Amino acid sequence: MSEKKGRVYLIGAGPGDAGLLTLKGKKLLGEAQVVIYDSLVNPQILKFCRPDAELLFAGKTMGQAHISQEEINELLISKAKEGKTVARLKGGDPFVFGRGGEEAEAIVQNGIDIEIVPGVSSVTAVPAYGGIPITHRQFNSSFAVFTGHHQGEDSDYDPAQIETLVFLMGLNNIESIMKKLLEMGKNPSTPVAVISSGTLPEQKSVVGTISDIAEKTRVLDVQTPATIVVGEVAVLAEAIGWYEKKPLFGKTMMVTREKEASSEFAELLGSCGAKTIEFPTIQIKPIRDTGEQLLSVRNLEDYDFLVFTSVNGVSNYFEVLASHGKDSRDLKGKKIIAIGEKTSEELLKYNLTTDYMPAVYTAEGIISLAEKLNLDGRKILIPRALVARELLPDTLRAMGATVEVLCVYETLVPDYTKEELDLMKMRLSDAEIDLVTFTSSSTVTNFFSLLGEDPELFAETGFACIGPVTAATLLGHGFTPVVTADIHTTRGLKEKILDFYLS
The missing domain is CATH 3.40.1010.10 (Tetrapyrrole methylase, N-terminal domain)
Incomplete structure (x- = not known):
């Protein structure tokens, strides 16, 4: 073989x-x-x-x-x-x-x-993020790329014949590079742009000339890695520069959602220029093979309504169904209530269309919706987390419905080492984090369980909440949110954060 x-x-x-x-x-x-x-x-x-x-x-x-x-x-x-x-x-x-x-x-x-x-090479991408096209009909018809590590040595290129020069890895040698360009005939007033950490939220662009760029980068403490662009196209950085003008550029935001969902929200904030730190404060653990689940699946035909209050409730419930040989076809004829857009989108993955969705994406919103429905004598199933507010099931029962709560997952506090937590506390105390975002009450509770409630630790940090319930939990810990979303989705939270900083 x-x-x-x-x-x-x-x-x-x-x-x-x-x-x-x-x-x-x-x-x-x-x-x-x-x-x-x-x-x-x-x-x-x-x-x-x-x-x-x-x-x-x-x-x-x-x-x-x-x-x-x-x-x-x-x-x-x-x-x-x-x-x-x-x-x-x-x-x-x-x-x-x-x-x-x-x-x-x-x-x-x-x-x-x-x-x-x-x-995608930094040769073109980093200047582009700095607003610099390395070719432009008005300014040049050629460009050359050099490594900046060896620019103190002899070289046989003639910069006078090349309109645009791009140096990679040259920041530590920028003084000798500029000196050599002058010796070889370049005009001291030739524009130069240095772009540090290009395409990342830490990006910093500095524009000068051959004669002063080395001093400017020193004074402004520009760090490696950096790309250097020499030539008339560099003047376009100030006119076209777009990335560093994004509304959340220069802001650092912490995302506390569970690991599986944090990247999506981080990308939303990142698309507005923010630097994001993912620090999940909840961990989703499935609950399986309970007697209640077995009984619920056996009596599936008895339910009139299924109420889903989270994306995790949807995905975990269908895993429970699958473990008993059932799927969405077995829910035929039942009315589906979803708490919001994301939960409704998750149901579509299982070929289920939402029948009812509240105007406000909270348990209170579902209650307002339920008041318009005749639920007296109806049987309702709510697949949800082990620990959750009892407001919804209790209120639906008061309306005359028979309500069964089925626990399909639980939220836990993730395990972090002391070193990881100490590092996060240091970043907070050093004012490196502008805003901490919370998307549920459990993210709030676990956040303070992990990091404590010392007001001095959060003196320079704001808090943003996805809705009033989460905000109330934050207030219960002694902190007031600077942002509370009107539309209780991550996109709604992002829009409210934008409003806060733009105002």
Whole structure:
């Protein structure tokens, strides 16, 4: 029997923004058994890896290589020879100053199949996020790209013949680069733009000239990684620059939703320019195989209404049905009430259309809706969390309905190490976090359970709540929200946050 043959995918991760990873790169990351990644790879991209993938860091920390290039080559080869599918994930494009060519040669020389997936290069992407087109008919018809590491050495290029120069990895040598450009005939007033942490929420753009840009970057404490653009196109940064003008740019926001749902909300805030920190304060744990669930499934025909008060209630209930050989077809003829848009969208995944949805996405909203329905003598099932307010079932019973609450999941406090919690407290006390967002009462309660209620810790931090119930829970802990959404969805919360900062 022949030995299973491994292969290597050499994937460009793009310049920083996880949204700039190519579709093919994302697909192959989801297939790889081993992922070897560099320090410039956005950690958000690693979420696209399969859950059981072996993740190996091979970048630089504080300027020091974690492992040598030769060791990286050997690692790629050895993992592939074990018969594994290996993804080599490199910042930007692997073939643009990324030593991808050396790795590809080593892989091929060892008889291993390779596939190259180009990445969006910082050469074009970072200037674009800074508002700079590296070609423009009015300013240039050529550009050249250089690595900035060796600009103190002799070079045979003539910058006078190249209208736009792009330097990667050149910030630490910017003074010598500018000096050399002057020596080779460039005008001291030639515009220069330096874009630090391009395409990321930490991006900082500085515009000057060859004569003063080194001093400007020093005074403004511009940090690596940075891309340097020299040429007349750099003046367009101030006119076209768009990314740093986003309404939430420069703001850092904490997302406390459960891990499975936090990324979606983080992306919403990120689309407005915010830097997001995901700090889930709840963990969803399914409840299965209870006697109540078995009895409920057996008596499924008895229910007139099903009321869903959360997305998790929907997904977990249908998992319960599936475990007993049932699905949405067994709910034929029953009326479905969903608390809001997201819950209704989740029901569509199971081919169920919502019959009723309240105008206000709260238990109180469902109660207002129920008052218009004749529920006297009706039997209602509410699949929900183990711990929840009893207002809804109690009120529906008072209307004459028979109400059965079925617990299909519970919310727990996630496990964090002391070091992780201390780091989060330090970020809060150092005023690094502008706004903490809460999407349920349990996120509030667990947040303070994890971090305590010391007012000084949150002196420079605001709180935003998805609705009045969550806001009331926050008030119960002694803190007042600066934002409470009128429409009780994450999109509604995002819009209210925008209103708060724009006003």
